[in-house]
Amino acid sequence: MTPAEYVVALADHVRGAGGKITDRTEVEAVERHGTGLKVHCAGRTLGADAVVLASGALLSDLARPHGVRLPVHAGRGYSFTVDCDEPLQRPLYLPSARVAITPTAAGARVTGIMEFAGADDPPVAARFATIERGARPMLRGIDWASRANDWVGSRPLTADGIPLVGASRTKDVYVAGGHGMWGVTLGPLTGQLLAEQIVTGVMPPELRALDPTR
Ligand SMILES: Cc1cc2nc3c(=O)[nH]c(=O)nc-3n(C[C@H](O)[C@H](O)[C@H](O)COP(=O)(O)OP(=O)(O)OC[C@H]3O[C@@H](n4cnc5c(N)ncnc54)[C@H](O)[C@@H]3O)c2cc1C
Missing domain, CATH: 3.50.50.60 (FAD/NAD(P)-binding domain)
Incomplete structure (x- = not known):
């Protein structure tokens, strides 16, 4: 699931x-x-x-x-989806890049970043490229050009x-x-x-x- x-x-x-x-x-x-x-x-x-x-x-x-x-402050994370050559069988975590990858119906969702900003602020476009740069050297079979569903969401952090x-x-x-x-x-x-x-x-x-x- x-x-x-x-x-x-x-x-x-x-x-x-x-x-x-x-x-x-x-x-x-x-x-x-x-x-x-x-x-x-x-x-x-x-x-x-x-x-x-x-x-x-x-x-x-x-x-x-x-x-x-x-x-409570927002610790924001970013994600996007990509197409994969083969379906992802299970979630992956890349500790050195601090990137998590989870299966979606069509491919994978790639997630990372901890950013302190307002929960309702617009996303910072450069963060998506930062995630891709960290994950790209470690993965095969991902169509990075298919990036879609850019998302930013907040972890609720207490002081x-x-x-x-x-x-x-x-x-x-x-x-x-x-x-x-x-x-x-x-x-x-x-x-x-x-x-x-x-x-x-x-x-x-x-x-x-x-x-x-x-
Ligand atoms: C990128 C990322 C990765 C994460 N990875 C993990 C993980 O691997 N494991 C883990 O355990 N946790 C993870 N988390 C943390 C987890 O998602 C959060 O701790 C959890 O979602 C917090 O739940 P919540 O219900 O308190 O807040 P939320 O999930 O943020 O839900 C709050 C809801 O309230 C709504 N809301 C806000 N204000 C109002 C209002 N005035 N009226 C009505 N509705 C309102 C919001 O729209 C939202 O839908 C991750 C979070 C992020 C962002």
């Missing part, structure tokens, strides 16, 4: 379990209103019993009003390198983020622990060091 197929399968699983996904909708603010919460987004307001703020590198915008003072997972200062508003380079690996576990905390009201000991209000 490729990473893109994995994300689609994950969304299908959420829907299958009764969840509703509303995409392309920016949340502007979350506030407590009497006994419940109000989520303001794109000209409308949704009610909620509990909210988990998980907006990646932009987490600080939504979480700061809820007492989360430790900043102390530790994720922010747990309750905010506002009752029933929780935070899940700041996993930096390890969100895919660690997110399922911290998500499970946070769900346990929300349902039982008891903070699992594993989350103590991740307190978002530290």
